[in-house]
Amino acid sequence: MCAIVGVINSNEASKTAYYGLFSMQHRGQESSGISVSYNHHITTHKAQGLVTDVFSREKIASLKGNIAIGHNRYSTAGNSSKNDAQPVFANYDLGEISIVHNGNLINKNSVRQELIKEGAIFQSNMDTENILHLIARSKKETLKERIVDALNDIVGAYCLLIMGRSKIFAIRDKYGIRPLSIGRLKDAGYIIASETCAFDLVGAEFIRDVKPGEMIIFEEGKTEYTSIQLFEDIDPRICAFEYVYFARPDSTVEGKNVYNVRKELGRVLAKKSKFEADLVIPVPDSGVPAALGYSQESGIPFEMAIVRNHYVGRTFIEPTQEMRNLKVKLKLNPMEELLKDKRIVVIDDSIVRGTTSKKIIELLKHAGAKEIHIKIAAPEIKFPDLYGIDTPTTKELISANMSKDEVCKYIGADSLEFLEIDELVNAMGSERKYSLVSFDGNYFVK
Numbered sequence: 001m002c003a004i005v006g007v008i009n010s011n012e013a014s015k016t017a018y019y020g021l022f023s024m025q026h027r028g029q030e031s032s033g034i035s036v037s038y039n040h041h042i043t044t045h046k047a048q049g050l051v052t053d054v055f056s057r058e059k060i061a062s063l064k065g066n067i068a069i070g071h072n073r074y075s076t077a078g079n080s081s082k083n084d085a086q087p088v089f090a091n092y093d094l095g096e097i098s099i100v101h102n103g104n105l106i107n108k109n110s111v112r113q114e115l116i117k118e119g120a121i122f123q124s125n126m127d128t129e130n131i132l133h134l135i136a137r138s139k140k141e142t143l144k145e146r147i148v149d150a151l152n153d154i155v156g157a158y159c160l161l162i163m164g165r166s167k168i169f170a171i172r173d174k175y176g177i178r179p180l181s182i183g184r185l186k187d188a189g190y191i192i193a194s195e196t197c198a199f200d201l202v203g204a205e206f207i208r209d210v211k212p213g214e215m216i217i218f219e220e221g222k223t224e225y226t227s228i229q230l231f232e233d234i235d236p237r238i239c240a241f242e243y244v245y246f247a248r249p250d251s252t253v254e255g256k257n258v259y260n261v262r263k264e265l266g267r268v269l270a271k272k273s274k275f276e277a278d279l280v281i282p283v284p285d286s287g288v289p290a291a292l293g294y295s296q297e298s299g300i301p302f303e304m305a306i307v308r309n310h311y312v313g314r315t316f317i318e319p320t321q322e323m324r325n326l327k328v329k330l331k332l333n334p335m336e337e338l339l340k341d342k343r344i345v346v347i348d349d350s351i352v353r354g355t356t357s358k359k360i361i362e363l364l365k366h367a368g369a370k371e372i373h374i375k376i377a378a379p380e381i382k383f384p385d386l387y388g389i390d391t392p393t394t395k396e397l398i399s400a401n402m403s404k405d406e407v408c409k410y411i412g413a414d415s416l417e418f419l420e421i422d423e424l425v426n427a428m429g430s431e432r433k434y435s436l437v438s439f440d441g442n443y444f445v446k
Contacts, residue, residue, distance in 0.1 A: 001027050001028055001074040001102070001246055002027055002028045002071060002072060002073055002074050002086075002100075002101070002102040002103075002194070003020075003021060003024030003025075003027035003028055003071065003072040003102065003193075003194045003195070003198075004069070004070070004071050004100040004101070004102045004159060004160075004161050004180075004192075004193070004194050005017050005020035005021055005024070005069065005070045005071075005100075005161075005191065005192065005193045005194070005198060006068070006069045006070075006100075006161040006163070006168045006170060006190075006191065006192040006193075006218070007020070007067070007068045007069075007185070007189060007190070007191050007192075008066065008067045008068075008168050008189055008190050008218045008219075008220065009066055009067075009185075009187075009188065009189035009190060009218075009220060009221065009222075009223075010066060010185050010187055010189035010190075010191075011066065011187060013036060013065055013066050013067055013068035013189075014034055014036050014060050014063035014064070014065065014068045015060050016068070016185065016189075016191060016202050017034050017036075017068040017069065017070040018034065018051065018055055018060050018070070019198075019201050019202050020070065020191060020193050020198035020201070020202060021034070021051045021070045021071070021072050021198075022051045022052070022201070023195075023197050023198045023200070023201040023248075024072060024193065024194055024195055024197065024198055024248075025050060025051055025072060026246075026248060027072055027074060027102075027194060027195070027246065028071075028072035028073045028074030029050055029072070029074070030048060030073045030074060030085075031046060031047060031048045031049065031054070031072075031073040031082070031084070031085035031086075032046065032047070032049065032050065032051045032053075032054040032055070032070070032071065032072050032073070032085070033045060033046025033047070033054070033070065033071050033073075033085050033086055033087050033100075034046070034055070034063060034068055034069070034070040034071075034087070035068065035069050035070075035087040035089060035098035035100075035163060036063045036064065036065035036067065036068045037065050037066075037067040037068075037096075037163060037164075037165055037166065037220075038064045038065035038066075040095070040096075040165035040166060041096065041165070042089060042096040042097075042098050042163065042165065043063060043065075044087055044089045044098060045059055045063060046071075046082070046085040046086065046087065047082060047085065048082055048085065051072065066189070066220060067163060067166070067167075067168060067220055068163075069087055069098060069099075069100050069161045069163045069168065070087070070100065071085075071086035071087055071100040071101075073085055073086060083123060083124045083125075084124045084125060084126050086099070086100050086101065086126070086128060087099060087100045087163075088100075088101075088124070088126065088128050088129055088132055090132050090136065092135070092136040093136070094142075094143055094146075094164075095164065095165050096164070096165055097132070097135065097136075097143070097162065097163065097164055098162075098163045099128055099131060099132055099160065099161070099162050099163070100128075100160070100161045101126075101127070101128040101131065101158060101159070101160050102158070102159045102178050102180075102194055103156060103157035103158035103159055103173065103177065103178050103387065104127065104156050104157055104158075104386060104387050105127040105130065105154050105155065105156035105158065106155055106156040106386050106387070106445060107154065107155040107156065108127035108130060108156075111130050111134070111153060111154065112127075112130055115130065115133050115134070115137075118137070120133045120137070127156075130154065131150055131154060131160070131162075134149070134150035134153055134154070135147060135149075135150045135162075138150060143162075143164050143167070143169075144169070144215075144217065144228075147162060147169055147171070147215070148215075148230060151171070151230060155445060155446075156173065156386075156387060156445060157173055157175065157177035157178055157239075157387035157435075157445065158171070158172075158173045158178070159171070159172050159173070159178045159179070159180040159194065159210070160172075161192060166219060166220040166221075167217060167218060167219050167220065168192070168217075168218045169215055169216070169217055169218075170182070170192045170210050170215070170216045170217075170218070171210075171214070171215045171216075171230070172210045172211065172212055172213065172214055173212065173213070174212050174213035174230075174231035174233065174234055174235070175212055175235055175236060175237045175435065175444070175445060176211070176212030176213075176236045176237065176238055176254075177237060177238065177239050177387050177435050177445075178194070178239065178242075178387075179194055179195060179209065179238065179242055179247070179251075179253050179254065180192065180193070180194060180209065180210040181193060181194075181195070181196050181199070181206060181207075181208070181209050181210065181252075182206075182207045182208055182209070182210060182216070182225075183196070183198075183199040183204035183205055183206050183207060184204060184205045184207055185202065185203070185204050186203055186204070188223060190218055190225065191204045192210070192216075192218075195247055195248060195251040195253070196251045196252045196253075197248045197250050197251045200250065206252070209254060209255075211227075211229070212231075212234050212235075212236040213229060213230050213231035213232075213234050214227060214228070214229055214230065215227075215228045215230050216228075235433065235444070236432065236433065237433045237434055237435040237444065238253065238254050238432075238434055238435065239387065239434070239435040240378075240424060240425075240428065240434040240435060240436050240438075240439070241385075241438065242258070243256070243258055243261045243262065243265075243428055244262075244265070244349050244350060244377065244378045244424075245286055245349045245350055245378075249262065249288075249289055254432075256428070256429060259289050260289075261427065261428055262286075262289035262290045262293070262349075262377065263289045263290065263292055263293035263296075264293060264427045264428075265290045265293065265377040265378070265419065265424070265427045266289065266290035266291055266292060266293025266294035266295075266296075266297070266347060266377055267293040267294065267296070267297040267427075268419060268423050268426070268427050269290065269293075269294050269347070269375045269376075269377060269417070269419060270293070270294045270295075270297035270298040271297060272417065272419075272423075273417060274298070275373075276343070277300050277343045277344060277345045277371070277373065278300070278301070278342040278343045278344065279300065279301055279302075279303050279305060279338065279339075279342050279343075279344045279345070280294050280295040280298065280300045280301065280302050280303070280344075280345045280347065281302075281303055281304070281305040281306060281338075281339075281344055281345070281346055281347070282302075282304070282306070282346075282347050282348075283306060283332070283346060283347065283348040283349075283360060284304070284306055284307075284308040284332070285308060286348075286349045287346075287347045287348045287349050287377070288304075290347050290349065290377035291347035294345065294347055294375065298345075300345060303338050305334060305335050305338040305339050305344070306332050306333070306334050306335070306360070306363075306364075307332070307333045307334075307335065308331060308332055308333075309330060309331050309332075309333070328355075328356050328359040328360065328363075329359070329363070332360060332363065333363075334363050334364050334366075334367040334369075335367065336367040336368055339364060339367040339368055339369045340367065340368035340369075341368060341370050342368075342369055342370060342371075343369075343370055343371040343373075344364070344369050344371065344372055344373070345373045345375055346360070346361075346364070346372060346373065346374050346375065346413075347375050347376075347377060348360075348374065348375075348376055348377070349376070349377050349378060350376060350377075350378045350381060351376055351380075351381065351398060351399065351407065351411075352381055352396070352397065352398070353396055353397070353398055354398035354407060354410055354411055357374065357411040357413075358410065358411045358412060361374070361411055361412040361413055362412065365412070371414045372412075372413050372414050373413065373414055373415045373416075373417075374408075374411065374413040374415070374416045374417070375417050376416070376417065376418045376419065377419060378418065378419055378424060378439075379418050379419050379420060379421045379423075379424055379436075379439040380399035380404065380407075380418050380439065381397050381399055381400075381438045381439065382397060382399050382400045382438070382439065382441065383397070383400065383437060383438055383439070383440070383441040384396075384397070384438075385437050385438045386437070386443065386445075387435060387437065387445065398410070404416055404418065421436060421439050421440055424436075424439070
């Protein structure tokens with residue numbers, strides 16, 4: 001899931017990177033880091049915690065340079081430790097290098113074992129470190145050639161920012177599973193980020209997305225960038241979960257505003273089943289646009305009847321089940337005055353493990369709701385995603401182990417409805433393909 005950001009030819013590169021990471025905090029909350037290049041020397045600061053915890057004003061001021069890359073970590077590969085924080089920095093025979101990565105390499109273990117046999121020593125459990133070793137061990141003469149060499153050995157979903165002493169290389173895998181966009185800063189520099197919401201905060205103008213299979217080279221002191229198409233057999237498939245859950249509503253992913261897509265998902269849900277209810281309420285925050293769409297299509301009044309405490313982290317990201325259970329109560333509080341004796345439609349973006357939904361329904365019943373009908377603005381999640389989502393095993397996915405009726409009974413709802421896969425695709429826009437692996441089990445990256 002992770003957030004990555006790159007800034008080049010900007011007098012305040014580290015500060016701009018900081019604000020970019022701050023705007024994308026939702027993509028990862030375990031650790032944060034920034035590398036800067038100044039006089040061809042790279043300095044890195046990273047630690048566990050939120051962006052505001054990791055970087056003080058003094059620390060940002062000390063990270064001088066016109067080039068910077070940054071990362072917010074959400075662990076799908078590796079461990080939750082300082083060693084697994086990014087950027088990943090190293091000295092090698094061409095000088096200094098720093099890398100940030102969003103995605104998941106599915107051939108991580110086989111590549112790592114081969115590197116270890118050849119004498120490589122690893123400092124972390126991250127798949128990103130594989131890329132560093134492959135670049136360092138390549139026999140090619142330039143960093144550009146070595147990166148291309150390394151990319152031939154890795155398979156999976158990846159957006160990469162690789163910083164040399166005077167360049168940033170922005171790379172997206174040939175499927176374009178994770179988003180990556182380019183913006184122009186007011187001081188004529190560039191910013192590259194996982195989401196366009198980062199551009200809004202720093203006053204950058206969106207230029208375009210990095211294309212699937214493309215490598216873009218930004219160079220210090222140069223106003224134009226270079227584009228190289230690395231892969232020819234392109235089969236673009238942006239991850240549907242970017243629209244359903246991951247991306248911020250104010251971001252534009254592959255030309256589509258996330259907020260508008262989520263509202264459309266709600267409208268489709270309302271068209272599926274017409275029945276009487278008193279209120280439509282969202283599970284905040286990612287359920288809000290879909291609930292608005294549902295309310296507008298159905299004519300049932302919308303109410304923010306569940307209040308969210310924004311000072312508690314997202315439960316989906318928390319690594320232990322005990323923490324998830326507690327945080328539902330800490331995070332969400334239903335309003336009895338609105339809910340008592342009401343028939344309610346509850347809109348959420350997904351059901352992963354079922355734990356959160358079960359707790360929410362318990363809270364709603366306690367608040368006096370008479371009927372609780374759950375509508376999910378996505379299909380059933382039946383398959384683990386190997387491309388950068390924290391659903392590592394089938395046994396964790398409730399819909400992989402229970403029928404829809406069994407899930408409904410388990411969570412305690414009066415009814416439960418999901419979108420079908422074709423309904424999701426039509427709402428997002430059927431003119432293109434998507435990565436739908438969580439829903440259809442099509443592991444297209446071989």
